[in-house]
Amino acid sequence: MSQDAVTPRYLPADWPLPEITAANRAFFTAGRLTLQRCRSCAQVQHPPHDICHHCQADTFDYVAASGLGTIDNVTIVHHAGDPRLADRVPYNVVIVTPDDHPDVRIVGNVVGADTVPVEIGAIEIGAPVRCVFTEVPDPDTGETLTLPQWELDQRDVARPVS
Numbered sequence: 555m556s557q558d559a560v561t562p563r564y565l566p567a568d569w570p571l572p573e574i575t576a577a578n579r580a581f582f583t584a585g586r587l588t589l590q591r592c593r594s595c596a597q598v599q600h601p602p603h604d605i606c607h608h609c610q611a612d613t614f615d616y617v618a619a620s621g622l623g624t625i626d627n628v629t630i631v632h633h634a635g636d637p638r639l640a641d642r643v644p645y646n647v648v649i650v651t652p653d654d655h656p657d658v659r660i661v662g663n664v665v666g667a668d669t670v671p672v673e674i675g676a677i678e679i680g681a682p683v684r685c686v687f688t689e690v691p692d693p694d695t696g697e698t699l700t701l702p703q704w705e706l707d708q709r710d711v712a713r714p715v716s
């Protein structure tokens with residue numbers, strides 16, 4: 555499946571959407587995995603911020619990433635900490651390291667793999683994932699957000715031996 559794949563929203567429809575800022579707009583609206591890069595020192599950082607965490611400069615470019623990554627950490631949430639999540643548990647939260655930006659960590663959910671309990675076990679540290687997107691209209695602005703999410707990916711199986 556391509557990086558352009560669109561999935562249904564993973565969390566409930568009334569779950570809050572991110573507040574869009576100048577710094578995070580590209581990440582949440584580009585429709586492909588897009589990361590913030592400092593114009594001064596070229597450090598790529600996430601989450602996007604007003605200031606470079608490496609050199610404190612405040613001007614940035616936004617660079618497209620491959621959308622391929624690896625699960626760095628995973629939690630399966632069984633207790634609904636908010637009433638809006640009561641019908642959603644158990645759900646997963648993952649931290650993904652993009653293959654082409656190994657210093658970056660991105661929090662999200664693996665979609666499409668936890669409707670059957672046995673499949674939750676497939677969401678494990680080291681599993682390859684691929685970025686997909688959930689399109690959601692922002693009720694405040696009417697803008698379409700493209701929320702980056704993750705799908706388990708089998709590319710290691712298909713990768714040719716080099």
Ligand SMILES: [Zn+2]
Pocket residue numbers: 592593594595596597606607608609610611
């Ligand atoms: Zn910098």
